Amino acid sequence: MEYGKTLRPGLVQIRVLDLEKTLDFYTNILGLDIVGQTSDGRVMLKAYDEFDHHSVTLRKADEAGLDYVAFKVDSRDTLELMARQTLGFGYRVHEIPANTEQPGFGKRYSFKISTGHVFQIYSDVELAEKGPQIINPDIWSEQPRGMKAQRMDHLLLYGPNIAEAETFCKWVLGMFVPEVCNNPDGSRLASWITSANKPHDIAFVEFPEPGKIHHVGFYLNDWHDIGNAADLIAINRLELDIGPTRHAITRGQSIYFWEPSGNRVEVYAGGYTAYPDNPQRVWDASEIGRGLFYYSAELIPSFFENVT
Template structure:
């Protein structure tokens, strides 16, 4: 196979109040609304060039509608479709435009029940910066001024099945995992990547089709501190933070959108390579792995248990 999956392209999330969601993602997070229908809003960050990275979809309950990963070429897409079928997935093709502003692609469910799509093309919009001699950031950023989405974390009743599927059928690499004991190679939870970050997607135990959070990248720690100020100013419910992960080494704030979907702002971490050795965290050290600063506090059960 050639290059395969490139990166996380979009997250389609269900929201119960479209206008409240718009205010949160545009006026608090600082995203640009690139399109709107009666039942959906399309958003991108200032440092993203494709038409959208987040779709807010009006629904009766919050949660993850689907996720899309961008693939390098149509040859890669065809090869991935074959592999998906080989690994037992029920694959359907979607045509250009069936997903707003997205080219043709394939749709299937992970063993955890989550809907994933693979596609090659999306309408190009461009960044908020010029491509010739650009400044480092654009004028007029609103609120957090999030540059782009970064990753998502989903839950599964049998995480190992979904981890194996992603790695074998779609060639995801593993950066870190949680295991029962140091000599175990059975992942209780795992952080997987296709780009060069510690994770483009992570899977932890929980209900099938569950969304724990999707995350926005911030360029540095000062941006994270500013995000905390913005959340307090707008009365955004903060779940955890400012915190430090042992797993991925990232710095973080977790918070909720008006529908109850958990978001994260994330910075730091490390560069991941396909040949890197997998980092293991044993269950007895999981609290330190998730909350490195405050691992003695009893936050873990509630934090991992609350999903949409």
């Protein structure tokens, strides 16, 4: 049996305070499509350029934040091997049978990592009814709406002991780390981790409180679409955090803002192509302002303070 690969973060379940208002944001402003509703009232969504059943589930709760992120792996063999390796790494692994809780998804394994976040892995998921065309395909079937998000792209998570989380992503999930930021004592302040050619699928910032999320990033086509998203943030009176700007880290073009439930969202375009054999890019903590917000080269206080 060959040890396989993680493909990408394929599903996030996000807690929202006002389901109706927040759903209006995700569909009419961000541009996701509703796939359906679960029997317990959660809403499944996907971006127009995603093939799989759904990538975002919204759950009404008293507190905003992230329930979990699930990573798709390349085969059932890989799934079983990674579950065993996760157990061997020291995390308690819980099996979730197919088609329970997330319609369309095969068996998932769930576990909590050092930062306090719940990670899941799965290999099988049904294709969406409204996925991209595959035979002599047009660029889209229905004209993308609003910010025209193409896919759920990445997450930035805050929690303790990110060094262990980084090791877990490398050793068990088979990912690599294109970019890191170190404190003066050499300890990790942040790391950017990927399973393929995106500069990051997931990133961590060291933070005393466990299980926090800084943002979910959605991919837009280009800088022009980032400008369109900025217009929509203004027109819809959404609260802006920062942007449009560019990150030197990952080189992505970006806006951070808050959806109506108070979860930070990023719309993101560009970014370099990451290869596992490229040398790692290393930032000193003293340079993190320039790394994050290249044009102003100044850290904004909310970056290290406001998380859900």
